[in-house]
Amino acid sequence: MPWDEGLVNSLVYEGPDPSEGRILSYAKAINEAFAIAMEHDPSVIVLGQGVDDPSAMFGTTRGLQARFGGARIFDTPVAEESIMGVCTGAAMNGLRPVYMHNRPDFILLAFNQLVTHASKVHFMDNGQTNVPMVVWAAIGRGWGSGAQHSQSIQGLLLGVPGLKIVMPSTPADAKGLLLSAIADNNPVLVFEHRWLMKKDGVVPEGHYRIPLGEGVVRRRGTDLTVVGASHAIELASQAATRLAKEGIEAEVIDLRTVKPIDEAIIEESLGKTGRLVVVDTGWAMGGVCAEIGCLAAEKWFHLLQAPVRRIALPDVPSPAGFTLEQFYYPDVERIQAIMRGLARQ
């Protein structure tokens, strides 16, 4: 068992209703997506440090090598920049690589190939070549992961033309979004969250795709709108459930893809509520929260009845120590308090 498995096992999520369909864990839903994609399309390959080891990337790659062979799913040297370039070149020439990282922090070693090459090839050669690749990583949080194993780097990549960024929050979305990401003809980053891996949910059987760039309303409400993705929207959903008992009805929008941003779904909700909270797993400054806040100021100012609130990380690196972590990460109580305050403003 990985060293921080106990923490993740201890998280309690609202259990899904088995009468609604088959229940799978988040990690198993991803595993199923890989199996379907590799079965469906022989050009799909999966690579990354440890994809074939016993812990199988949180279980997401378990059994794939036995089924599809070591030529299509394989361990790599610890050489992130070159492997990102290899994936780019492979994608430019007929393969659909999925390059997996245990943590997004390691993608920073490969920014040259990701940001300066993969994202721009299609533009730079005037559409002669495309780069259908997926870069996958699971954001860490807690248990002392610290400043170099907990980073949520979507904000750093948001401003890079040519990339798409997917951040699922449910098992069904994790599967359907991954299948879309693999089928997409552009470089797509899929940021999972470590704390969602054990979450159960109803997951449809077989092949299906959830379109990139389309958010979903998780909860209807008229008092305020909370927008975000991944584990941040999971926490905000829990806060919204609690607030309903206080008589505050929040509308919860799970963006699912943070680039491109589904602007229409936010605008429609703001038309009803006039109040906006943006949540993110990353830093507030210059990231998803900042961008959506700016969109609100630029395009939807006439709809706003109160200032926009951001709930994300302070302009501080992640600490490793348990006590400092409690101050660093927003939890359900803190999100609930901010949402309550905005609803009453």
Next chain:
Amino acid sequence: MIRYAYQGTGFEGWEERLQALPPALCSALLRDMIRIRVIEEEIERRYHQDQMKTPIHLVIGQEASSVGFCAALTREDLLYSGHRTHGAYLAKGGDLRGMLCEMHCRINGCAGSRGGSMHLIDKRAGMAGTSAIVGGAVPIAAGAALSLKLRGSDRVAAVFLGDAATEEGVVSETLNFAALKRLPMIFVCENNFYSVQSPLATRQPARDLHRWAAEHGVASVQVDGTNVLAAREAALAAVERARSGGGPSFIEARLYRFRAHGGAGDDSKTGYRDLEELHQWETVDPIRTYFDFLSRTQLADDRQRDAMYQAAMKEVADAFEFALASPNPEQKDLYTHVYSD
């Protein structure tokens, strides 16, 4: 002071190997080098007119490498390159009009005016990609080779890199990966001893680049990059190794650029390299030495050479005329191909 002297032996001892080659091939190698030289000189001559609003990195002096290595590749083989793209693009069969339109920032340029001179791409000719980041194209070429291998193709992927690229970590990483996976790949390292104006000696300890590459488990050789036949022969061996499943090769070609890193003209007088060094390498100009060798063996004469120059000059004049008459992009063209459908 000559820091990096020419240490080759020219075409000494090559007579027998030359006789074994088809005369048409011997002649084509000369013609292709002359063509690149003429194109480069015309670009250089017109550059001050500011019609070509793009940086240029002339390949004058390095034509034997461009032509010799590409002579071992088929049109279907994939070629990648760094910023000094002109020679690779032309030798691989890239369209000259497309190149000059690109350099004049026209919409019908080979990259639709998105690339400029550092990003000459012509997929029909297998000129598959370039990078202006030192070493950046190297892992991409490995990815291309991985794809060829996994899909059971007998094509190969090759990449031109400079001496400075061997200082980039990603090139070490890629050598390791290419050796590990026995990729059908050829690293062509054009060692011209200078990165912009920084000599090799201020960047690396004294060592041979091909020996350094060999330490990664990649078959490596050094060749005289002024000798078009030597370049072709080394490339043929590497291509044969790659096609037969023998894995990657690294070829260090020692040569010299006769011009500045970028722009028109030579900049030796700024003092970073001695004019005497340039003049020594000019005595082994790859076109003149090869022509002299062919003349000595009665495979070419002045008349044939002059005809090659004339044909190239006519072709380049036509291509310039075509480029200058070509349309500019419109505002709407900026927004296409950011994402692929």
